[in-house]
Amino acid sequence: MDGWEWLIVAIKCVVILLIFLGAPLILVLVERWTLGRLQSRIGPNRVGWSGTLQTAADGLKLGIKEDLIPRGADKIVFWFGPVFLVVPALAAWAIVPVGPKVGLGRDIGLWAVDLNVGILFFLAMGSLGVYGVVMSGWSSNSKYAHFGALRASAQVISYELIMGLAVLAVILYAGSLSLIDIVEQQAGLWFIVPQFVGFLLFVIAGVAETNRVPFDLPEAESEIVAGFHVEYSGMRFAMFFIAEYANIILISAIITTLYLGGWLGWTIPGMEGLTGIVWFALKTVAFIAMFLLLRAALPRLRYDQLMSFCWKFLMPIGIINVLLAAGLRMAWS
Amino acid sequence: MTDNLPEVIAFWYLAFMAVTGGVGVLALRNPVHSALSLVYVIFHVAGLFVILGAGFLAVVQIIVYAGAIVVLFLFTLMMLDMRGIGEERFVHRQLWLALPLGILLAIEAVFVGVGTPEVREAFLGAFPPQTISDLGGSTQAIAAVLFSEYLLPFEVASVLLLVAAIGAIILARQFERELEAMPEAAAEANESAEAAS
Numbered sequence: 366m367d368g369w370e371w372l373i374v375a376i377k378c379v380v381i382l383l384i385f386l387g388a389p390l391i392l393v394l395v396e397r398w399t400l401g402r403l404q405s406r407i408g409p410n411r412v413g414w415s416g417t418l419q420t421a422a423d424g425l426k427l428g429i430k431e432d433l434i435p436r437g438a439d440k441i442v443f444w445f446g447p448v449f450l451v452v453p454a455l456a457a458w459a460i461v462p463v464g465p466k467v468g469l470g471r472d473i474g475l476w477a478v479d480l481n482v483g484i485l486f487f488l489a490m491g492s493l494g495v496y497g498v499v500m501s502g503w504s505s506n507s508k509y510a511h512f513g514a515l516r517a518s519a520q521v522i523s524y525e526l527i528m529g530l531a532v533l534a535v536i537l538y539a540g541s542l543s544l545i546d547i548v549e550q551q552a553g554l555w556f557i558v559p560q561f562v563g564f565l566l567f568v569i570a571g572v573a574e575t576n577r578v579p580f581d582l583p584e585a586e587s588e589i590v591a592g593f594h595v596e597y598s599g600m601r602f603a604m605f606f607i608a609e610y611a612n613i614i615l616i617s618a619i620i621t622t623l624y625l626g627g628w629l630g631w632t633i634p635g636m637e638g639l640t641g642i643v644w645f646a647l648k649t650v651a652f653i654a655m656f657l658l659l660r661a662a663l664p665r666l667r668y669d670q671l672m673s674f675c676w677k678f679l680m681p682i683g684i685i686n687v688l689l690a691a692g693l694r695m696a697w698s
Numbered sequence: 699m700t701d702n703l704p705e706v707i708a709f710w711y712l713a714f715m716a717v718t719g720g721v722g723v724l725a726l727r728n729p730v731h732s733a734l735s736l737v738y739v740i741f742h743v744a745g746l747f748v749i750l751g752a753g754f755l756a757v758v759q760i761i762v763y764a765g766a767i768v769v770l771f772l773f774t775l776m777m778l779d780m781r782g783i784g785e786e787r788f789v790h791r792q793l794w795l796a797l798p799l800g801i802l803l804a805i806e807a808v809f810v811g812v813g814t815p816e817v818r819e820a821f822l823g824a825f826p827p828q829t830i831s832d833l834g835g836s837t838q839a840i841a842a843v844l845f846s847e848y849l850l851p852f853e854v855a856s857v858l859l860l861v862a863a864i865g866a867i868i869l870a871r872q873f874e875r876e877l878e879a880m881p882e883a884a885a886e887a888n889e890s891a892e893a894a895s
Contacts, residue, residue, distance in 0.1 A: 439730070488765075495769055495771075496734075496764075499776070519773070522766065522769060
């Protein structure tokens with residue numbers, strides 16, 4: 366690697382970081398506006414024009430609040446809990462391709478790194494997210510946080526399997542673990558068509574992995590106050606928000622990449638890079654909107670429903686789906 | 699070892715951190731801290747796999763060990779009452795067995811590390827870097843061996859795991875059925891559970 370390549374990688378990393386620090390500000394606001402409308406109330410409308418500066422003001426408030434550590438808490442683990450939630454969500458972005466290769470003097474791929482085990486890296490980072498939840502829940506020395514952490518670890522381990530099964534069928538079709546190859550394989554037909562069942566499984570598992578409604582039992586406010594992050598305050602509490610929204614954006618981007626052809630779409634000749642980014646952003650935003658609307662549309666599941674839905678309903682479908690995909694692949698080749 | 703300086707630095711960093719974490723697993727008094735230290739070791743060993751060019755092994759290491767096994771350790775540890783657990787002695791009575799075995803392992807490591815070229819060749823086995831890149835990468839190389847030469851052990855292992863899973867379910871169900879068969883015992887169990895909480 367020469368100096369320029371290091372510089373390009375550094376710029377990509379900075380762009381990813383900036384998007385993640387900025388996106389929750391916008392998403393929280395959009396979510397509160399939408400939920401307000403859908404629940405026949407006004408929503409934030411005081412700070413700035415129609416409440417546009419509401420999350421900025423909230424962020425400032427959280428930043429200058431005291432960082433409380435409860436008595437009897439395990440300080441080091443309590444400290445690192447939120448870090449373990451944010452870091453995997455950011456690290457997984459390294460492999461997401463937002464556009465094709467563009468030529469600006471040299472060939473630059475619109476992704477941070479092309480790992481030949483890309484999709485497995487995403488699954489690995491997803492499975493690490495549960496540590497943040499378990500560490501913050503256990504170390505808080507509070508029964509509500511403890512229950513939240515227990516629920517979260519059981520839920521994430523179970524739904525990870527569904528996600529893995531859905532991804533397995535995509536890998537069978539694409540014949541590669543690299544996300545760039547997976548997108549390029551969809552040039553003729555997006556994988557949502559042959560893998561519609563897998564797509565539904567992945568979306569359901571994705572909602573469960575991000576602990577969003579209707580799978581938000583780890584932080585069910587009417588049962589266990591706020592679950593695993595009930596004892597946190599100040600900037601550490603804000604980090605849970607950043608992690609939650611970073612995960613929503615990440616899952617939406619991965620759904621786009623695996624099933625909706627990533628950056629593929631109609632292009633203007635000579636501007637493939639730009640149109641690629643626009644297509645990718647449009648598809649991703651559609652799924653982010655789905656996440657926000659789900660919250661207004663669905664009630665929360667009961668815990669036994671959550672578990673039997675995963676193991677007795679989704680799991681057999683996932684296995685049959687993989688077998689069918691493998692059979693179809695064998696018949697074709 | 700190659701002359702590639704970043705790789706050498708990365709190796710010593712990862713190796714040092716992995717060993718530090720390993721000491722942490724044994725020496726830390728709180729079991730949860732030990733489990734987290736184990737995650738730390740797993741990470742750095744995954745890093746060692748990466749500089750060996752085995753990206754697939756590195757990722758699988760994280761998914762299986764960090765993502766599933768240690769999470770289950772933590773899940774169990776969180777249910778336990780931790781008071782008094784940290785007072786166990788660090789140097790255990792199994793030391794007398796562990797010490798000779800450890801020395802034997804260290805001798806073996808030194809033997810492989812500084813041994814003759816033939817010994818090193820034998821440990822590299824049938825998969826030098828050239829063969830792996832000819833097969834199309836480490837993922838393909840693992841698949842090629844696992845599903846041909848080691849197919850039978852692989853299938854036996856998967857059946858064993860299935861048996862273990864079904865066995866665990868049956869044992870748990872049996873306890874449930876026994877409680878149902880004896881109404882008084884069930885009532886007693888409920889009472890004692892209430893008394894405990």
